[in-house]
Amino acid sequence: MGRIFVCAAGGCVIMNLRMQYKDEGKSLIMRTDKHTALKLRLQGMSYLEIQRALNIPKSTLSSWLSRVVLSPYAAERIQKRAAACSRAGLLRRNKNQSELALKRKLHRMSEAAKEIGSLSEREIFLIGVALYWAEGYKRVMKRNGRELTCHAVSLTNSDPSLAQCFMRFLQEVCKVSKERIRADIRIYEHLNEEKLIEFWSRALHLKREQFGKTYYGVSKSSKSKRPFNILPYGTIQIRVNSTDLFHRIIGWIEGVKREVEK
Secondary structure (H helix, E strand, O other): OOEEEEEEOOEEEEEEHHHHHHHHHHHHHHHHHHHHHHHHHHOOOOHHHHHHHHOOOHHHHHHHHOOOOOOHHHHHHHHHHHHHHHHHHHHHHHHHHHHHHHHHHHHHHHHHHHHHOOOOHHHHHHHHHHHHHHHEOOOOOEEOOEEOOOOOEEEEEOOHHHHHHHHHHHHHHOOOOHHHOEEEEEEOOOOOHHHHHHHHHHHHOOOHHHEOOOEEOOOHHHHHHOOHHHOOOOEEEEEEOOHHHHHHHHHHHHHHHHHHOO
């Protein structure tokens, strides 16, 4: 490729044919890409798929292909892919949101746990009274219409941490010796009795002989609250045979009621 010299009015005009050939080659490539893009579009490919295949901006593809009439097959394929991409994007967003929510939850729980700090005897006292108010046996026992003179302190629950908290209340606040405390467990038939007694014995620091009879079949109230497989340790009843302590705890509950009702 050389140059052509044309003389006019005493001067020379130089035309560089190399630039002309370069522009024509670029135009030829563009026409080839546009033809390929059109072919892919008619096959039902989305702008994103064509962009990835040919490395052509989506804005360019839109200007080329926006007026292309698609066959029912191609239109359906694009619509299905768009729906699939939308679902995938929604799933990714939900997953990210779930992960962020979990991190926020764990952070808030960790920070909140630090706010509790160590518990004073007064705090354990109030916690124990509240626990008995919620979970303890409070009904006065009667026989032949007359109130009995003997009552036991009794609390039943399936949560080991709650049971440990009540044990601290009995021993640290009520000054009940550990030897006076008795326990009964209630379990489902598929659970291992000895393993559960061993578990509760370690959790509450009670000796094997302090456990009474094991009852099979969780109470109706527990069944209505949760399925059996969410009670892996059954339920435990913590008992102290003390009428005096029973009446004191009931009195403490009444005292709390009066304060909150002011």
